Amino acid sequence: MIRLENVTKIYGKDTVAVREASFDIPKSQFVFLVGPSGSGKSTLLRLINRQEQPEHGDVWVAGRNVNELPASQVPHLRRTMGNVFQDYKLLLNKTVFENVAFALEVIGKPRHVIERQVPIVLELVGLAGKRERFPEQLSGGEQQRVSIARAFVNRPLILLADEPTGNLDPTTSEGIMGLLDEINETGTTVVMATHDHRVVNAMRRRVIQLDNGVIVRDQERGVYE
């Protein structure tokens, strides 16, 4: 589903964010990218959804070379991926329902599809009763659930999560991980960047560890060391 071949990303002149990274993530896998801040986890995610382009190497998603896509095809690439962030990136002037609906609206889905899909996914993340709330009326965990609902409502092939539990307490994190696990169960490939030891150790999934932009470990059913 996602394959990187000797990918190097350099910011500016000589800040190497990722060096010669290669890995292959099959469909439906759940993968943790771990490592300290600045080790290149976020950059890897941004290379996958083409927010960044590498200096060397190729990034393949669903059989297509991401870096050779014409700019006009990038939106279609991104429709196959959902994104979840540490700071949720919700629109504060929109309700829970509207935030999730927004993701469908802006890719031109008709009203009746939106009316059908959004309640289903809100039910899935456990926010069916709070659809008319605004983000500021929700707890951090609930806001992250809204953001996951928004990422998942278009049924993407891939879910990219950048420190999704970074702002949450352990109990709430557990709930969020359960949700991501559930989404993974539906066949969605999940790539999650984190430096949260507890969630990695609890889940026992594939772990790719980065240090200074270099992959130093790639282990099935790994733990955070």
Place this chain on the structure above:
Amino acid sequence: MFSRIGYAVRETWASFRRNLTLTAAAILTSAVSLLLVGTTFLIQRAFENLLVQWRGDVEMIVFVRSDASAEQITLIDSVLRASPTIIDVNKLTYLNKVESYEEAKRIFVGDPVTLSLLTPESIPTQFKVVPLSDDPMLVRSLSDQYRTLPGVEAVALAEDEFQVISTLSNFIRVVTLVMSLVLLVVAVGLIWNTIRTAMFARRREIEVMKLVGATNWFIRVPFMLEGLLQGLLGGVVSCGGLWALNSAWSSGVAGFKPGTGISSLIVPNSYLTSVMLILLGIGAVVGAVGSAIAATRFLDV
């Protein structure tokens, strides 16, 4: 499709209200610059009226000295009639002292000082010449020839007066055109800035839109509509201004005596209408193009 149009219209309107002061500035500047463009058109057309009216029967006037003898006058007459291919002999008229004085009284009605210097005895008489030829150079060369005839005081060409008017109209055209172009650039700059502010206010939304796979066009269209609307509203305001200006001028001119030339500086309504349509068009295009460039430019943040 309908949801997309609805989305674009809603977003345009919301953004319009959010940046009310900047929007008003952009609209007013484009209105003023378009008003100047329109005024340039109207002035041009008005002067054209005047020039066309004169050009319709180019006249040369041969002034004869008041002390010229009857033989000299007869000689001038026969010389004029000797060029029937250039001069319309049938329209050749001679104004004697009484007639010339009557005409002078009309010409200098607003200038009693000059008139008081003239008496029926001292006034030059004149031949009014209507040329057949359209070639001003030919007429001019004839006039040089007539100037040397005995008894001729001066030869006046209507063409010389055209030059004053066309120089004046060219000057006004250049000045107003330059001013309106400068203002138009300022208007584009203001529209550009409004769009940038609008996009900055919505950068979070734009970021989310890009991440969930909205196309650049989808993101851009509301901003383009906003710019188009600003330009168009500027056009509407300028049309109102132009109409008011033209009405005031037309009724002002109606107070002048006919035949003074000024009264011909009036523009027909059909022309005014087409100028207004042009202004609306320019406003819409400038607004849409300016904001499209701005939107494209600031989309990659």
